[in-house]
Amino acid sequence: MSELYIGIDSGTQGTKGVILDGESGDILDEAYAPHGLLEDNAGMREQHPSWWLTACHAVISRLISGPRVDPSLVRGIGVSGQQHGFVPLDAAGEVIRPAKLWCDTATTAQCAAITERMGGPEAVMNAIGNSVAAGFTASKVVWLKDNEPENYDRLATILLPHDYINFWLTGERRTECGDASGTAFFDVKRRAWSGELLDAMDPSGKLTACLPELIESDQPVGVVRPELAGEFGFADDVLVSSGGGDNMMAAIGTGNVVPGQVTASLGTSGTIYAYSETPVVDPRGELAAFCSSSGGWLPLVCTMNVTVATELTRNLLELSTSRLNEMAESAGPGSGGLLLLPYFNGERTPALPGATASLHGMNSTNYTPQNMCRAAMEGATFGLRYGMDVMQRLGLEPSEIRLVGGGARSALWRQIVADILGCPVLRPRVEEAGALGAAIQAVWCVKTDRGERVSLPELAARYVTMDLTGGAEPDSARKGLYEDIYGRYLLLDKALRSMNE
Incomplete structure (x- = not known):
């Protein structure tokens, strides 16, 4: 019978989970539970860790209760968590x-x-x-x-958040x-x-x-605690893999475990990152020189405002997500001249933690809901383009972008990313890249623990597939148009630096 692997992705807004059939590669079920948020106007953003555990418990319970799942066949669990x-x-x-x-x-x-x-x-x-x-x-x-x-x-x-969930699962720090x-x-x-x-x-x-003790990415944190194993119906030797940060796990879940691949995420924040076999350090400090959770390195640029921009706009205009997309598409490239600098939550890249957002270029004819919707998408994507510029400055050239996150569900936004970044966009078939990556890492950990000789790239190639209908190729005319608009975006950012620093 097939062995099963659970992947957990505990993010800022909620916890997602998948259960992977190790033989067929099928995702047998998915589950989700939301989190609350403690915040104020002085920059405080906090959560009670107990909320994560409640959500994880609910997600695991739902994953193992499906008709296709026998919990006694679960062999490993991997956990992805919000970084930092x-x-x-x-x-x-x-x-x-x-x-x-x-x-x-x-x-x-x-x-x-x-x-x-x-x-x-x-x-x-x-x-x-x-x-x-x-x-x-x-x-x-x-x-x-x-x-x-x-x-x-x-x-x-x-x-760290994912370490705390591992601590709950195993008792190990x-x-x-x-x-x-x-x-x-x-x-x-x-x-x-x-x-x-x-x-x-x-x-x-x-x-x-x-x-806490440092372990290698293919090592287990420990075994699921007996009381939890009994409650969930697991065997007494279910391993919990090392896990990792959400970006590291999403890299695995998009197959970004070999040189040349680039992943971009359109989530609450935006990230763009690549696998490297050697450290990539930015003397200017704009790129995060992270290690990967696959044994290598993961140079990464993070922006703080992606779906933040579209969600604030959607709520302001009282629109559904589908309606926001329709209105943005009707506006056309360039948003009629509107340009959004989307620093609603401050910004990490460039390093402007106290910055605020600005909407520029308004006049009596272009200040419309349609243009505002499009400007939110374009402004957030220009932030990612800035990150791509940083990576290219350090010698990292993408051949394709593997796009994940809630914003990647929008065909329009996928096309905007392709046009602004000037690179083909692919969309992985499994949307929950962090949870899938955690499950794949759990497979790697269990097989390594058994002494089986298997590489993570081999496993990623087996379990990560692309949605053949969800890609986008850059359009040369729009790419040229967006190059000019991006130049204006950089000028606007420069002009407002004295107020935003």
């Missing part, structure tokens, strides 16, 4: 306070303080290969020290290089924790003792 979040645990393994998320920008002052104590941005880059960005974990830890010293005194373990490389206290070139950064965060040495 800070889950503080006390000595008893209890959560001390809500987790600060990747999109929390309330820690900007701590970023500056850490960088100054390191001796400046160049010293930081030399130490870890990345900058100390507002979204990364390091500043959140120092924020706790600065603002909640009693809670900081209780701190015994620092976990471990992590892997991919997600760890997004903390800003991890040296991506040496694939090890950075003592220099940890000392800059807290010279007492306390933090070193708070770090």
Whole structure:
């Protein structure tokens, strides 16, 4: 009988899950459960980690309750999680306070303080290969020290969101290089924790003792705890793979595990990333020099505002998603001259955490709902184009874009991406790339643990297929038009830098 593998993707808005038939490669079922969000106007974005566990429990329960699923055949579980979040645990393994998320920008002052104590941005880059960005974990830890010293005194373990879910599943406090490389206290070139950064965060040495054990991407975190295994009807030896950050798992789930592939995500945030067999470090700090969760590296550029822009526009105009697409398509390329700088949540690339959005080029004839809808899509995509420029500056050239995320469901948006980035767009058949990638990694882990000689690229080639009807080729005329508009986008960004920095 076929072995089954569960992939979990715990994101900002909710938890998704898939169950993979290891023999046929079929997705037997999918499930979803939403999360809440704690936020304010000062940049705070937090969640209770218990919400993730409740959602994971619900998702797993639904996945194993389907008519095609025998839970006793589940052999492995992989977990994908939103990157950079800070889950503080006390000595008893209890959560001390809500987790600060990747999109929390309330820690900007701590970023500056850490960088100054390191001796400046160049010293930081030399130490870890990345900058100390507002979204990364390091500043959140120092924020706790600065603002909640009693809670900081209780701190015994620092976990990332996916590590915390693994802790719930197994009782083990471990992590892997991919997600760890997004903390800003991890040296991506040496694939090890950075003592220099940890000392800059807290010279007492306390933090070193708070770090989880580092394991390789193909190693298991542990075995599902007996009480959970019994509750779900699992065997007593179900392995939980190392897991990783959502971008690292989506790379696996889109087959982006060999040089030349590029994945772009149209989600709440936008990401564009490629596989590399060697570290790719940006001296300007615009590219995140992450490790992958497949044993290599994953140079990545992140923008904070993609479906944020379209969802805010849709809600403002009281439209359905399909109606927003219809109106955007009717507007035509260029949005009648409207140009959106979509910094609704600040911005990571370029590094403008305190920036705000701007709508430019309005006049008495073009200020229409149709043009606003199109400008939201185009503005968010220009942000991704900026990221592509960064990657190309560092020698990474895409041959094709594998597009994922909620925005990738729109045929119009897929075409806009192809035209603005000037590259063919492919859409993976399985939409939930993070969850699929986590399941594939679980297969890799289980087979490796058994001593079977199988490579992750082989598994990805087997389980990741493209939707032959969901691609888009760049149109030469629109590509030329968008080149001119993108030039205006860059000029607008430059003109507003003094207000946004």
